[in-house]
Amino acid sequence: xxxxxxxxxxxxxxxxxxxxxxxxxxxxxxxxxxxxxxxxxxxxxxxxxxxxxxxxxxxxxxxxxxxxxxxxxxxxxxxxxxxxxxxxxxxxxxxxxxxxxxxxxxxxxxxxxxxxxxxxxxxxxxxxxxxxxxxxxxxxxxxxxxxxxxxxxxxxxxxxxxxxxxxxxxxxxxxxxxxxxxxxxxxxxxxxxxxxxxxxxxxxxxxxxxxxxxxxxxxxxxxxxxxxxxxxxxxxxxxxxxxxxxxxxxxxxxxxxxxxxxxxxxxxxxxxxxxxxxxxxxxxxxxxxxxxxxxxxxxx
Numbered sequence: 001x002x003x004x005x006x007x008x009x010x011x012x013x014x015x016x017x018x019x020x021x022x023x024x025x026x027x028x029x030x031x032x033x034x035x036x037x038x039x040x041x042x043x044x045x046x047x048x049x050x051x052x053x054x055x056x057x058x059x060x061x062x063x064x065x066x067x068x069x070x071x072x073x074x075x076x077x078x079x080x081x082x083x084x085x086x087x088x089x090x091x092x093x094x095x096x097x098x099x100x101x102x103x104x105x106x107x108x109x110x111x112x113x114x115x116x117x118x119x120x121x122x123x124x125x126x127x128x129x130x131x132x133x134x135x136x137x138x139x140x141x142x143x144x145x146x147x148x149x150x151x152x153x154x155x156x157x158x159x160x161x162x163x164x165x166x167x168x169x170x171x172x173x174x175x176x177x178x179x180x181x182x183x184x185x186x187x188x189x190x191x192x193x194x195x196x197x198x199x200x201x202x203x204x205x206x207x208x209x210x211x212x213x214x215x216x217x218x219x220x221x222x223x224x225x226x227x228x229x230x231x232x233x234x235x236x237x238x239x240x241x242x243x244x245x246x247x248x249x250x251x252x253x254x255x256x257x258x259x260x261x262x263x264x265x266x267x268x269x270x271x272x273x274x275x276x277x278x279x280x281x282x283x284x285x286x287x288x289x290x291x292x293x294x295x296x297x298x299x300x
Contacts, residue, residue, distance in 0.1 A: 010072040014270075021274035029281050031234035033077040034070060035249055035256070038063065040240030040264030053097045058266035060105050064112065067152055069270050071116040077151045077230050081248050085125065085159035099133050102156070106140045117149030123226040124158035125166070151230060158226075160250030167224035171216055174224075227252055235280045237273075239265045257283045 014022065038059060045055030063080060070078045083098060113120060122137045129137075137156070222228065232252045236245070241262040245253065259276045261268070 011069070017271045018274060021271060021278060024278055025274065026281055027073070030073060030075060030277060031257075031280055032075070032231045033079070033233045033235075034075055035079040035081070035233040035236045035253065036066065037081045037236070037238040037242075037246060037248055038265045038268075039238060039242055039246075041266060043240065044264040044266045052094060053101075055266055056098060056101055060101065062265055062268045063105075064109060065270055066268070066273055067109075067118070068112060068116060069273055071118050071150045071152075075150055077153065077233075079123070079153040079155060079227070079230075079233065079249065081155045081158065081246070083124075083156050083158070084247060085157055085162055086247070088157075099130055102154075103133060103136050106136050110140065110143065113144055113152070114147070117147045118144060119147045119149065119151045120144045121151065121153050123153050123155045123163075125162060126157065128157050153227070153230070155248065158248075160245075160247045163226055163249075164221070164251060166226075167221050168216070170224040171220055175214070222251070225251060232256065234285075235259060235276065237261070237276050239263050239268050255285070257285065 011022075041055030041059045042052045043055070044058060045052050048054075066080075067078060082102065087098075088095065120140050122141065126134055126137065133156075137154075227249070232254070233249060233256045236249075236253050236256045236258045238245075238258070238260045241260060243260060245258075249256075257280050259279050261272060261276070263272050
């Protein structure tokens with residue numbers, strides 16, 4: 001029965017629609033990591049003849065519902081796409097509003113995050129954010145660091161391509177630092193190659209020893225991503241009906257199930273989240289393999 005399941009005791013009152021969806025849900029097969037592209041705030045406001053910023057503010061309610069529901073369902077990780085590296089192209093007034101709204105949201109939601117034992121982190125190029133935003137995100141991360149529940153990641157000034165570039169540069173810095181620490185010496189082959197040069201050429205200096213080629217593996221790159229210690233998303237949700245991933249977690253969503261809903265983000269409530277989870281459970285996840293077909297009987 002619905003009311004007997006231990007996961008449901010923390011959800012609080014549910015609507016009849018939510019109750020019907022919860023009855024169908026298999027709590028043993030929930031995704032470990034859910035990623036969400038929160039899209040449609042502007043269109044939601046436009047439909048109501050409101051300024052775009054009204055849509056962004058309304059969207060914070062959907063974020064709160066999604067965060068709390070996922071935490072109470074014991075989802076391991078939730079990542080929300082809040083602001084991309086491309087979003088700096090928006091009007092200055094809208095960007096300033098979004099940054100201020102983020103700061104307000106962090107302060108306002110801190111009790112809810114603590115109450116639900118949520119850890120928080122921010123993914124992206126934080127150095128490019130306003131100093132006040134950097135301070136607030138750092139303080140929020142530190143304040144929730146000792147919690148042991150769901151990891152809530154906010155992708156802020158984030159881009160999937162930028163993340164991969166940052167990971168590659170981190171690998172190069174790591175390897176170059178290792179070479180500098182060990183020192184470099186010229187090899188005998190490099191020294192011998194200087195002999196017999198014409199006198200009118202510059203004096204040959206000893207070339208450094210050739211570095212042994214060490215290919216970068218998928219594991220190397222994954223270890224340097226912003227999400228290095230998290231499982232890859234099992235489920236990617238996109239609201240507003242757009243059929244694209246918008247430079248979001250490009251490496252990590254390689255095998256994620258994608259759920260697109262026409263619902264605009266401010267209208268994305270708990271029932272819509274449960275629908276996404278039910279759709280996820282209908283998928284057959286093969287990771288490129290195929291399941292063996294049952295043997296066919298040969299007629300005699």
